[in-house]
Amino acid sequence: MPIIEVENFTKQYPLPDSKNETFFAVDGVSLHIDKGEIFGILGPNGAGKTTTLEMLEGLTDIDGGHATIDGIDVQSHPFKVKKIIGVQLQANEYFDNLSLVELLTLFGALYKREIDPSTLLEKVQLLDKAKAKARPANLSGGQKQRFSIACALVNEPKVLFLDEPTTGLDPQAKRNLWELVTELNNSGMTIVLTTHNMEEAESLCQRIAIMDHGKIVAEGTPQHLILQHAPEPPEAPLHGNLEDVFLTLTGHALRD
Amino acid sequence: MPTKLQLHLSKVFLKIFLRDRQSIFFSLFFPIIFMTVFGFANSGGQDPINVGVVNDSDAVVAAEFVQQLIDNPIFNVTVGVEDSLRGELEEGDQTMVLVLPEVFSNQNLDQDSTELRLLVDAAQVQQLGLILPVLEQTLIEIEREFRNTEPMFNLAIEDVQARSQSYLDFLLPGLMAFTLMQLSIAGSGFNIVEYRRKGILKRLFVTPIQPKDFITAIVLARMSIILIQLAVLIAFAVLILDVRMIGSIVEFFFVVILGTFIFLNLGFCLGSIAKTQQAVILVGNIVIFPQIFLSGVFYPISSMPELIQPIAYVLPLSFVATGMRDIANEGASLLTILPSLLGIAVWLVIGFVLATRLFVWKEVAN
Numbered sequence: 329m330p331i332i333e334v335e336n337f338t339k340q341y342p343l344p345d346s347k348n349e350t351f352f353a354v355d356g357v358s359l360h361i362d363k364g365e366i367f368g369i370l371g372p373n374g375a376g377k378t379t380t381l382e383m384l385e386g387l388t389d390i391d392g393g394h395a396t397i398d399g400i401d402v403q404s405h406p407f408k409v410k411k412i413i414g415v416q417l418q419a420n421e422y423f424d425n426l427s428l429v430e431l432l433t434l435f436g437a438l439y440k441r442e443i444d445p446s447t448l449l450e451k452v453q454l455l456d457k458a459k460a461k462a463r464p465a466n467l468s469g470g471q472k473q474r475f476s477i478a479c480a481l482v483n484e485p486k487v488l489f490l491d492e493p494t495t496g497l498d499p500q501a502k503r504n505l506w507e508l509v510t511e512l513n514n515s516g517m518t519i520v521l522t523t524h525n526m527e528e529a530e531s532l533c534q535r536i537a538i539m540d541h542g543k544i545v546a547e548g549t550p551q552h553l554i555l556q557h558a559p560e561p562p563e564a565p566l567h568g569n570l571e572d573v574f575l576t577l578t579g580h581a582l583r584d
Numbered sequence: 585m586p587t588k589l590q591l592h593l594s595k596v597f598l599k600i601f602l603r604d605r606q607s608i609f610f611s612l613f614f615p616i617i618f619m620t621v622f623g624f625a626n627s628g629g630q631d632p633i634n635v636g637v638v639n640d641s642d643a644v645v646a647a648e649f650v651q652q653l654i655d656n657p658i659f660n661v662t663v664g665v666e667d668s669l670r671g672e673l674e675e676g677d678q679t680m681v682l683v684l685p686e687v688f689s690n691q692n693l694d695q696d697s698t699e700l701r702l703l704v705d706a707a708q709v710q711q712l713g714l715i716l717p718v719l720e721q722t723l724i725e726i727e728r729e730f731r732n733t734e735p736m737f738n739l740a741i742e743d744v745q746a747r748s749q750s751y752l753d754f755l756l757p758g759l760m761a762f763t764l765m766q767l768s769i770a771g772s773g774f775n776i777v778e779y780r781r782k783g784i785l786k787r788l789f790v791t792p793i794q795p796k797d798f799i800t801a802i803v804l805a806r807m808s809i810i811l812i813q814l815a816v817l818i819a820f821a822v823l824i825l826d827v828r829m830i831g832s833i834v835e836f837f838f839v840v841i842l843g844t845f846i847f848l849n850l851g852f853c854l855g856s857i858a859k860t861q862q863a864v865i866l867v868g869n870i871v872i873f874p875q876i877f878l879s880g881v882f883y884p885i886s887s888m889p890e891l892i893q894p895i896a897y898v899l900p901l902s903f904v905a906t907g908m909r910d911i912a913n914e915g916a917s918l919l920t921i922l923p924s925l926l927g928i929a930v931w932l933v934i935g936f937v938l939a940t941r942l943f944v945w946k947e948v949a950n
Contacts, residue, residue, distance in 0.1 A: 410790060
């Protein structure tokens with residue numbers, strides 16, 4: 329049963345060079361994300377992944393199409409949607425001068441909820457840090473990402489959006505974050521994440537959509553995509569993996 | 585009334601602001617240094633008074649008298665002929681010219697008093713009130729010396745001058761108004777830009793927080809801090825620098841609160857327009873800088889060129905500073921500063937309308 333339904337999303341931006349012309353950052357994207365799945369959106373930089381997420385989160389105006397999350401229309405009831413989603417953005421800076429516990433309490437208050445910061449911090453393995461009265465500035469990259477997720481969990485969201493959660497993390501931190509995401513998913517939470525990490529998409533996501541130039545170029549389970557799009561054995565006899573699929577579909581040209 | 589959420593948020597912001605020790609220190613540091621420097625500069629002795637002396641007498645006593653005047657540190661004596669000294673007086677180089685008549689000598693000590701002519705410039709009349717007693721005092725002392733008499737009474741001199749209004753008294757309310765303007769504009773405008781640059785506003789935007797909750801919280805927290813900071817400054821000025829505040833402190837703070845609202849609003853406008861920290865500082869200076877000079881903070885607006893005065897009088901800081909000064913210096917009540925309050929009210933409306941137009945939550949957050 330789909331919890332997120334996106335029909336024909338479009339978003340236009342003026343071209344950086346000439347203000348009069350526009351280009352489609354998101355160009356007719358439709359998605360059906362099932363309740364309880366981990367759904368990955370893959371794509372090179374500038375493919376429209378983040379814009380698509382931001383349209384769902386209410387951050388960016390929807391130029392065309394429409395979407396519902398848990399049956400609520402995203403465009404007409406943004407505040408109802410905000411109550412049931414948790415969001416981790418690419419930038420994850422917080423107020424200076426507030427400790428982890430204080431920040432979590434603050435986020436709880438924004439949802440008018442009394443929360444228990446230590447339970448959340450324990451869930452993301454930051455309880456020690458919190459006991460040392462750490463502030464976000466004192467955390468490492470991986471710890472910061474886990475803290476961001478803790479902040480996104482204060483309202484016990486039905487859907488959790490993670491925008492490139494493992495970019496810039498070392499392998500240990502990356503694995504650790506995958507475990508956390510899997511754990512959350514096991515408790516029934518729907519998770520939508522963007523990534524350019526093939527390994528992440530392959531091992532973490534139950535279904536993925538590959539985006540390029542604002543369009544979805546392929547969608548399905550990782551195995552399905554590999555079977556369908558991986559280069560024929562003569563071309564790549566030993567490595568029929570998802571990265572090959574990705575490159576076959578989006579080309580080898582470098583992106584900005 | 586603020587909601588529970590708004591109060592909670594205000595407390596959080598208060599915590600954030602209070603933990604920024606450095607900016608709290610510097611926001612107090614500048615006005616305190618400023619007041620202290622002015623306090624000391626004004627408590628120092630006066631510059632010597634330029635006095636021209638025309639000695640028409642050839643008596644030894646007259647020469648001694650002139651010497652005494654020269655030795656007196658209060659006077660800066662120029663001896664010369666009447667015509668040229670009169671010219672200097674007219675040009676303002678001399679404050680007054682004292683003419684010793686030909687008959688000036690100790691021959692007639694026991695007779696009628698000798699008339700000394702004192703030429704003054706009408707433009708210097710205000711100063712004259714201060715100088716004359718000093719001059720008379722000096723003459724009496726000189727006379728006593730000539731007569732060899734001891735004074736009947738000896739005054740142990742304490743500060744005999746009645747407590748007149750000092751420059752610091754004038755400066756304090758203006759400086760308070762200026763400080764509250766800076767703190768308010770920085771407190772709303774600069775903070776918003778910082779939070780946006782860091783992506784904090786974006787993060788807040790994806791939670792169900794309403795922009796009015798966010799704004800109310802910042803306003804309440806900033807307001808509390810500014811009131812505390814001003815109270816510290818006033819306590820310092822009154823207790824340490826002996827600045828006098830006549831009017832009601834409650835009414836004074838009423839004007840402070842209104843002023844803070846105006847400049848917090850203007851700060852929100854700046855924060856919404858300017859996208860970078862550099863831009864907000866530049867735009868902020870465009871608002872702050874002219875008002876430092878034009879709003880009667882350091883000297884009265886009435887002493888400014890006529891052409892500028894109409895503009896100067898309607899600046900927001902002018903209304904706030906004038907209102908605060910009338911209360912502090914003259915003991916005016918809210919009723920008597922009604923014109924200032926009306927000006928403040930108009931700026932409150934302008935600021936509020938602009939701020940609500942410019943502060944679009946989605947655009948500011950992104």
